[in-house]
Structures are given as structure tokens and as C-alpha cells.
Amino acid sequence: xxxxxxxxxxDGHSSCGKSTLAKGLAKHFKYKYIDTGAMYRAVTLYVIxxxxxxxxxxxxxxxxxxxxNGDVKIGFQYNPKTLKSETFLNGKNIENKIRGLEVxxxxxxxxxxxxxxxxxxxxxxxxGKEGGIVMDGRDIGTNVFPNADLKIFLxxxxxxxxxxxxxxxxxxxxxxxxxxxxxxxxxxxxxxxxRKTNPLKQAKDAxxxxxxxxxxxxxxxxxxxLVESLT
Ligand code: DC
Numbered sequence: 690x691x692x693x694x695x696x697x698x699x700d701g702h703s704s705c706g707k708s709t710l711a712k713g714l715a716k717h718f719k720y721k722y723i724d725t726g727a728m729y730r731a732v733t734l735y736v737i738x739x740x741x742x743x744x745x746x747x748x749x750x751x752x753x754x755x756x757x758n759g760d761v762k763i764g765f766q767y768n769p770k771t772l773k774s775e776t777f778l779n780g781k782n783i784e785n786k787i788r789g790l791e792v793x794x795x796x797x798x799x800x801x802x803x804x805x806x807x808x809x810x811x812x813x814x815x816x817g818k819e820g821g822i823v824m825d826g827r828d829i830g831t832n833v834f835p836n837a838d839l840k841i842f843l844x845x846x847x848x849x850x851x852x853x854x855x856x857x858x859x860x861x862x863x864x865x866x867x868x869x870x871x872x873x874x875x876x877x878x879x880x881x882x883x884r885k886t887n888p889l890k891q892a893k894d895a896x897x898x899x900x901x902x903x904x905x906x907x908x909x910x911x912x913x914x915l916v917e918s919l920t
Contacts, residue, residue, distance in 0.1 A: 694720070694821030695919055696836075698829035700889065701843030703877040704854040706900055706908070707825040710843065713909040715823045718916060723765070723816050725826035725833070727776040728809045729800040730787035731763045734778060736799055737791065749802055756808055763812070790858070790865055793873050797880035800827075806886050827881050830892035838919055840895035841912060847875055849901050 697720070699711050708724055715722035735741075735755065741748040755761050764777045775784040786792065799805060806828075813833045817824055824833065830840035851871035858865050881889040891897060896915060900908050 694819065695838035695916065696817055696820050696834050697823040697916065698834050698837040698840045698892075698895075699823065699825040699843060700827055700830050700840070700892070700895070702845070702847075702850065702889070703874045703881070704850040705843050705845045706853070706905070707843050709905055710841070710908055710912055711823045711825040713905070714912055714916065717909070717913055718821075718823075720821045720823050721816075722774060723813065723822060723824045724774070724776070725809065725813055725824060725829065726796075727765075727784075727787060728763050728812065729805070730792050730796050731776055731778045731783060732761060732805055732809070733792045733796045733799045734783055734787050735761050737795065742795065747799060747802065749804075752802070753804055756804070761808075763809075785861075788858075788861070789863060790869065790873060793877070797877045797884075801880065801884045801886070803886045810887075827889040828887040830895050831890060832887040835892070839915055840892050841915070842891040842895040842897050844897070844899050845901040847871065847878070850874055 697714060699707050701707050708726075711724070712722050714720070732752075736747055736752060739751075739755070741751050760779070762779050765774045766777055767773075768775050773784075775782055776787060777783065810833055813824065813829075816822070817834060826833070830837055830842070848871065851867065851874045854874060855865065855867045855870040858870065878889070898908065898911065
């Protein structure tokens with residue numbers, strides 16, 4: 690292993706349980722967990738709340754100015770009550786707001802913008818540089834940490850992923866249909882995999898895990914074995 694405390698990169702398709710696996714690993718090994726999707730979602734919420742989105746176009750000039758003026762400050766804070774790391778935008782807890790379909794439907798177009806990626810990737814590298822970290826996203830193993838100690842590429846059948854996400858949203862009281870969720874999942878996969886800057890793709894040295902028919906516990910056990918085999 691190159692680092693004393695490893696960097697573990699988990700990439701993969703939308704709603705395939707990357708964060709569940711990443712959190713499980715972080716808890717098991719007492720590493721930090723960074724949800725990079727939440728960072729792109731936070732920028733998307735900024736775009737929505739500041740009306741930088743009109744007629745399918747994002748006002749990139751205003752968004753860039755906002756970054757330059759330090760008006761888009763993203764952070765995470767551990768909540769001991771929920772035992773979760775929650776996302777903050779300019780000091781406000783936005784964890785719930787960023788999980789709904791409004792943000793989900795706009796996040797991939799926001800994540801395509803090169804300066805947004807540049808800003809967030811710098812932040813991610815800074816957050817992970819000491820190691821002892823599990824980071825999930827789309828370009829962690831290919832771009833953010835190409836020398837990560839372990840790279841996992843996670844996927845599952847699109848309908849199974851949509852069904853899981855649909856249940857999660859319903860359980861959170863959101864008014865959505867299965868078809869809407871399936872459309873969102875497949876469209877995000879398409880935009881994320883075909884964009885020019887750092888598209889979603891499996892790194893050559895990533896371990897591919899398909900969890901369509903694998904339980905959360907079984908998957909975690911497999912991943913723990915992979916981490917343990919690093920030492
Ligand atoms: O992991 P998630 O579904 O919360 O991510 C939301 C979106 O953010 C995803 O559709 C694409 C984008 N994203 C990205 O482009 N790069 C990352 N490292 C993480 C997420």
C-alpha cells in the first residue's frame with residue numbers, strides 16, 4: 690500500500706448504492722467519508738435558489754462570479770444525533786433539500802461545467818490528501834485520485850437502481866413516480882458518461898462490483914476484504 694492510511698475511490702452509476710458502501714467502509718475502518726455527489730448537488734441548489742437557471746440554460750457567468758466572490762462555500766459536518774455527515778452550503782444545512790428530484794434533475798448539467806468541476810475537484814483533493822478516506826463519485830479513481838490505493842466501480846441494473854431510489858424517496862415522504870425516477874437515473878447516467886470533462890468511466894485498475902443481486906452486507910464484506918488485502 691502506498692499511503693499509510695489509504696485512499697479508497699468508489700465510482701459508479703447513479704443510485705447504485707455507492708454512498709451506502711462508502712459509509713460502511715468508512716465506519717468499519719474509521720476513515721473519513723466524502724460524498725462528492727453532494728458537492729455537485731450543493732452547487733445545483735445554489736443555482737436553483739439564486740435563479741441562475743432559465744429556459745434550460747445555466748447562467749455560467751454569474752455562477753463563476755459567485756465562486757470567485759466566495760459565495761459558494763460547501764462543507765460537511767458530522768451530526769452525532771443522526772450519525773451522518775451532513776452537507777452545508779454557506780453555513781446552512783442542505784442535506785434534505787439536495788436529495789429531492791428538483792436537484793437530481795439539474796445536477797448532471799451543472800456537473801458538466803468545467804469550472805465547477807475544477808473548483809470541486811481541488812476541494813476534494815484537499816479533503817483527501819492525508820488518506821484514511823473513502824470518497825465516492827463519478828471521477829474519483831480516474832481523475833481526483835488516479836493513484837488511489839483501491840478503486841471500486843459499482844453498478845447494478847438500471848431498473849433495480851431506480852426501484853431502490855424510488856423506495857428511498859417515498860420513505861422520505863416525496864411525491865414521485867417510479868417512471869420519473871427511472872428517467873432521472875438513466876438520463877444522469879447518459880450525461881455523466883458522455884460529458885467531455887472527466888466523464889464517468891471505469892478506471893483500468895478498478896474492481897468492478899455489480900450489486901443487482903447482492904445484499905448490502907455481502908457487498909460490504911467483499912469490499913472489506915479488498916481493503917484488507919491492501920496491507
Ligand atoms: O452521487 P450522486 O448521485 O449524488 O451525484 C449527483 C450528480 O453529481 C451525478 O449525477 C453526477 C455528478 N457527479 C459528478 O459529476 N462527479 C462526481 N465525482 C460526483 C457526482
